[in-house]
Amino acid sequence: MSSTVKKVEGITKESTQQMIDRALEAYPEKGRQKRAPHLAPNDASACSACVKSNRKTVPGVMSARGCAFAGAKGVVWGPIRDMVHVSHGPVGCGWYSWGTRRNLVSGKNGVTNFAMQFTSDFQEKDIVYGGDKKLAVLLKEARELFPLAKGISVLSECPVGLIGDDINAVAKKATTDLDLPVIPCNCEGFRGVSQSLGHHISNDTIRDYLIETREFAEPATPYDIALIGDYNIGGDVWSAKALLEEIGLNVKATWTGDGEMERIAATHRVKLNLIHCYRSMNYMCKVMEEKYGIPFVEFNFFGPTKIKESLRKIAERFDDRIQSNVEKVIAKYDPLMQQVIDTYRPRLEGKKVMLYVGGLRPRHTVSAYEDLGMVVVGSGYEFAHHDDYERTSPEMPDATVIYDDASEHELEQFVDELKPDLIGSGIKEKYVFQKMGLPFRQMHSWDYSGPYHGYQGFPIFARDVDMAVNSPTWKLVKSPF
């Protein structure tokens, strides 16, 4: 965590609050009252959350949020590569989330990985008569057609919960009949207020159905760890895992990017959990800490400053061997990272960035931009909780604007006033801002690039940021006539 309070010239608590007030002017009274507590200037010295969060989305404001199903399928369960994930209900939810999150996988498609779209494609008759029988049949079909699948997850869409299907009973019976773990996840999209509850429900299903059901075949070592909360967007897990192995740790399981179900099920045997995306997987880390005494460490693999800090923090949990490895690794990569900084920093120095993303990036990437000489002037989350904003406070410069579940109207207003040189947000926001002539990078999907994690990731991140900010195409936006 940063020890000094950062400042941005021209941004004060008053100026930020005035900007927020102007953005709120357009709302009807009720909407304004609901939105006001979600927008505030950062108080960097307080290390506390300055905004309210994890509340119901205000209808009609154009929120960027997804739903519990998105959190379950797109984030926690979907990336596990060797399971069949059934989007249980109508065709749409699974179809829209098919391959769009870029959690890359090893193995062969349809043989040992199942990055495909499995659905029960509910019809009217399934709504009227229930879908449990259909589910039982399709589970059997999946078992027969995909014999190397290690398990099946059943991810409920809205109708399943509303019509009162009992997927848990179907899953339990199928587990016995098929001799295969079939895991029911009641993650209907109407539950909770955002993706976040889907993460929580999915963590709970891992706790209830999976963990402790496998044991690692190889003997334990003092260096066994699990990499938690990395979803292998553009290969992030592969970069992070390589780095952790380079310092001498055994990465026994990855949760859940390029994940293997059985290794996840045996994670109760590791010595330490390393968690990157705290929001989506803190639940299981806490369960493993309480139940099996496995401590967890939060870390940040974006940008050399945080990587170095994180590696040392991780090393503290191990013996001299790991600690000396870490110093060797840092010494090896420092000059390489300096070369990256020397190349890009002159092109990016002083440029302003605004972020609006999901689980960890609104705080975790701040320092990576700073490594490139950039300054983050606004940040916020779609679905964060109080503890995320607490962690964000010291990372962000003082008095900069913090927004929770921002509406498109609010983002437009803030961008209009702050005039950032780069916006990092999602696909729905991307072209809104590009039409304004503002450089943009998708910070959920890395804009189809990546990895961004670890030492392999930073050069790519730096190149991508430079490419966005300094593309000559932006100079053509204003026509000469």
Next chain:
Amino acid sequence: MANNLGLTVKPVSTTSPEEEARVAAWIDTVEYKEKNFARQALVINPVHACQPLGAELAAHGFEGTLPFVHGSQGCASYYRSTLTRHFREPAAAVCSSMTEDGAVFGGQNNLHEGLENAIALYHPKMIAVFTSCMPEIIGDDLTAYLKNARSKGIIPKALPVPFANTPSFSGTHVTGYDAMLLAILQALTEGKRVEDRCTGKLNFLTGFDTNTGNYREYKRILEAFGAPYTLLADISETFDSPLDGTYRLYPGGTPLAEAADAINGKATLTVGPYSTAKTFAWVKDTFAGAHAAIPLPMGVQRTDAFLMKVAELTGKPIPESLKAERGRAVDAMTDAHQYLHGKKFAVYGDPDLLLGYVAFLLEMGATPWHVLSSKGSKKLEKELHALLDSSPYGKGAQVHMGRDLWHLRSLLMTDPVDAVIGDTHGKFAAHDAKVPLFRYGFPIYDRVGRHRIPLVGYAGVVNMVTELANAFIDLRDATDDDRHFEMMR
């Protein structure tokens, strides 16, 4: 409490490379295909999405119109993301963001609050409301809810707010498009029919079409005729808007007044007989003038039929410029025929498009060998068979209704073709079969600018011929040995 399934604790297993190779070979076999085709319940890699996505597309085709999803918040984000990924353009839409309490109390409060906020923040000229699963299952009465919103003053008097019931558990994105389009036209034209008044215009319906180049091509053709027209649900500006430093929430769409006056048109023509079926049936009963439904104008003969129908409905002769274009298209086809003649294709997609692909391939002397629709209907099946039977190149073609892209994979592996035509979702099947995939459907996530290249009209013919033929030539250049790698092709 772990292990609620009562699983026996086992060691972590590994799949040996031999086992992986065995299964990898097995899924390519005829035996596997039969097992795969015997599926009753599991759908794998479907070609269709759900109704509200299509509804949103239709809504984006009207001036100042804000699509409004009545249902869970996540639904709205899925549709917006999907449309944006395809077009690489913003897709502004709001949602009533219903949650668990909505299941108990109904969605009226969310709908009303959402309307109030959306009107204040985004100043729409029309709000097009459509539903996702939740309100459909709990039985929300949108007619009553919207009436109440009007009587409470939430919806201003002059603001049209059409709604469509578009449950995701029936139909597809195409059905949803039709339902929303119908609701919008009903709302806009209500009470606007005037006896003896004729706008003199041709009303034109495209059907569910995510190629902005197609819309521009239709407009160019109608302008070449000098025929006044109203293009209804025109998404071409919405999803292909200029980058000039200003973000416009509503960059295009059919002007509402013009759409309202469509009821007094000279004639109405749809080129999406499947994706505007309900709308067109209603138009026939309601709109003045002549009405015609013809197939999507892909290929020369279907473009001929389109031009002749426009001439007939508007009373204008087919312009010389288009006659010359026809000649150039035929020239392009004959120039390239040797690269496509006898080539076998697998094609999949929405009904109107599917018929278009098949018609075009048959004209080129290529064979649409596997024709697949993941929903399909008896009517479509019959029409496809009739089209295939009309040409010697359709001989042996197989029509697969209600099949998905995992079925397609089995077909490609056991009964191979030279290429596939469809949307991005087919890339894994085509990749496994080691054949090119021509991306012509929806969505296209993995190529840029495809939605700007028209596939309809004679220009569409030239575009498709050029792309397909050159791809096969590229393939030869990439695979020929040195002795056969030559200057000429």
